[in-house]
Amino acid sequence: MSMDELPMALLSDILSRVSSRSLIRHRCICKRWREVVDDFYSRITGKELLCQEIEEGKIYLLDEQEEATKMIQIAKFPGLKDYIFQGACNGLLLFAHKGVVKNNPDLLLNPLTQEILRLPRAPDFQPHKSVYGFGFDRSTNTYKMVQIDEIDLDEETRTCTVRARIYDFEKRSWRICRAPPPPPSSHSARPDGAFVFASRAGCTFVFASGALYWFLYEYSPSGGPLARAMLSFDLTREEFNPIPIPDGLLRDVLHMHELEGSLALVHYPKEAHIDVWVLEDYRRREWTRKHRIRAPCAGG
Known part of the structure; x- marks a missing residue:
């Protein structure tokens, strides 16, 4: 049986057992391998964390398949220090230029293939x-x-x-x-x-x-921003809607993430724990607290 005949579910299961470092290396074997790895990468990137070291223009992948979780450098872009990371979708990273000049383009970047699309403002x-x-x-x-x-x-x-x-x-x-x-x-x-x-x-x-x-x-009177609500944009309907933040979370530190396909809020109260809230029903705007993690340094 050739690789083309393997069911995608089986192929994904096989590749999920391979370290990110090996996947990146195997992209160079042939065109077909590059297509397979790129397709798999776009599927799993949401489950792993892409992060950046902006001063050096380096992109890292947090690899949990290794014996010890560690960051693997997958690309380096020297000019990236002039940009601010905005967010990611399917392994593609969006960067906004720091400059105030209107003609400075923003960037859409695929760190695995190292392709860059320059976007006009x-x-x-x-x-x-x-x-x-x-x-x-x-x-x-x-x-x-x-x-x-x-x-x-x-x-x-x-x-x-x-x-x-x-x-x-x-x-x-x-x-x-x-x-x-x-x-x-x-x-x-x-x-x-x-x-x-x-x-x-x-x-x-x-x-x-x-x-x-x-x-x-x-x-706030001191000039610092405080999260009070959220705004959503439905990409199919092309409509904006306000999303309320769960009661009791407004005065503490909040971070927003994607978790298993859903929107999640990481809440850092002053107590010794971290709460993870998930927006389970987008239409009804219903939040559920999914996890409570003990963390002695939370809130501080």
Whole structure:
């Protein structure tokens, strides 16, 4: 039986037992091996952690197949120090340029194949007033990139106009999203759907369950951002929706992640534990606490 005749489920099971270092090395054997490894990599990257050392422009894969969990360098991009990591989808990494020049492109990077796609910035791009998202729409079998921009601030009402654009990878151009995000407020997250624009807090996105997610913030008197709610974007419907954060989590440190295909919040209370909450029902916006991990240093 040839490799082409193996069921994908069996082939995936075999490759899952191979270390990441070996997989990267076997890409060089032949074209067919490269295709198989690249396809497998795109399937499993969400289960493993990609991280970066931005000063050196290095990309690492956290490999749990080794005897001891360790990071393996899979690529090096010297110019990456000029970019800020925004998030990942199917093994592809999105980076935004630190520069304020409109012509500086953003990057979509495949660290395994070392391919780079340079993305033009949207016409409404404004330094420090844009947030990004990148995900896969299963209904059309296409990737979509979203850019949200704060267009204008009303000094009297302290609210601003927001516009969203979607990047068409086939036409290589931007189009305006037909359903704009809810208008933010520079003061607080209110029940009427007005939220703080998140970009000034160094917001990154998470792709999970067919949607993109961002934190929405208000600013404390000291000037620091505090997560108060979340904003989602359904890639199929191309609609924005506010997502409430579970009660009791608003005053503590929160981090957002993808966990087994769903959105997860990692909560660091002042007690000696860490809680993991999962958004199990996107339509009903229902959260469930899945894990409680003992951690003496939590919250501190």
